[in-house]
Amino acid sequence: MVRVTDSITPRADVVLPCLDEAAALPWVLERIPDGWRAIVVDNGSTDGSATIARAHGATVVHEPRRGFGAACHAGLLAADADVVCFCDCDASLDPGLLPGFVRSVEEGGADLVLGRRRPQERGAWPLHARLGNIALARMLRRRTGLALHDLGPLRAARRAPLLGLDLTDRRSGYPLEMVVRAADAGWRIEERDVPYRPRTGTSKVTGTWRGTWHAVRDMRTVLREPATTTAANSRTRAAR
Template identity: 80%
Template sequence: MVLPCLNEAEALPWVLARIPAGWRAIVVDNGSTDGSAEVARSLGALVVHEPRRGFGSACHAGLLAATAEYVCFCDCDASLDPGLLAAFVGQVADGEADLVLGRRRPAGRGAWPAHARAGNAALSRMLRRRTGLRLHDLGPLRAARRTDLLSLELTDRRSGYPLQMVVRAADAGLRVTERDVPYLPRTGKSKVTGTWRGTWQAVRDMRRVLAEPARDGAAAGVRA
């Protein structure tokens, strides 16, 4: 399980305690100054240091460090329960889907600020126009086969990484679906969507991803 991390020392114990038994937690430290790496290591996680700042940089470093057949992603801010990913992997393993995303359902006051929901809704509409996928969320909780993810040759290293994963999966003909997950108030301040400015910077990154032409030989995506 890949856990991109930037100053999440307070939330890490909660997150790591919920990793399914037998799974390996890969905490990708993206320049934390609060001792996150030391906390993660003390709790048994494999810590990978990624000096290049950016959500995509951290996620991709974790993907490259992973060796399991199935790779999952989850934020480190305690807003999402990584234990839910066992069901995601089950869907992939059973052949029901190739990429499973968590559709966030707010569970608690302040769990999903209005500006973040608005940005997500706008991106979902743009994604539908680009790929035909009828998804409602581009949240960070997700699971797929490692080989499938590597075959997408993801290049974005900023906020567009999660979207590029979905777009290229659709272009490659992978089956993409989503399932509801509770979305809790995060621990600490958001690095990306904590403000309107941060949200729309992320939207701008993602618009660039949507403007990319489909890669040669890509098939039409299977609709969720």
């Protein structure tokens, strides 16, 4: 059953990057708020994820170039709602929490809302992945001055300003690049606690030390980049 959305919450598109998430997709898609559009970006799945997504009413976009950022950006380009949300497709995060994120953006409380993951069960967040996230959050605070604790994938912002950030990373650095460029542009960034559960299936990024190392490497590359000219000069907040 699709979760019913508060009638005062505007419609939004939810981008769901997907690589072999057949087991998790039904739970995730059933929790998309009523009236919203789920955009499942198939990043080369071989387990029938795209077919399952369509059967549950999602719009399916195929992105042949592998990479978390490639999938996220393809979904952003396919979106047409004023506000776009992002959520992992592995059932570790509940997209049913997103109406609160969207209301904060729509009401002018924030330009970008991020979910701070709070593990609910043992094993929800492997130690190596958590340590990598802590290190990156510290580097992010030094780079931007923002008191953020997490680079969680559950987030919401307006589509047009997101596109205006000119994000270029197409690997694991995409979520961090979004935050860094938004900070450089003077966006108000809000962090909200969200429950974090053990994922369904095997992680393609942070499920192993090797995957975590690659993700941290990609993100450190983003942090070493100087502020973009567009972001540094415009200092323009997301349109409200």
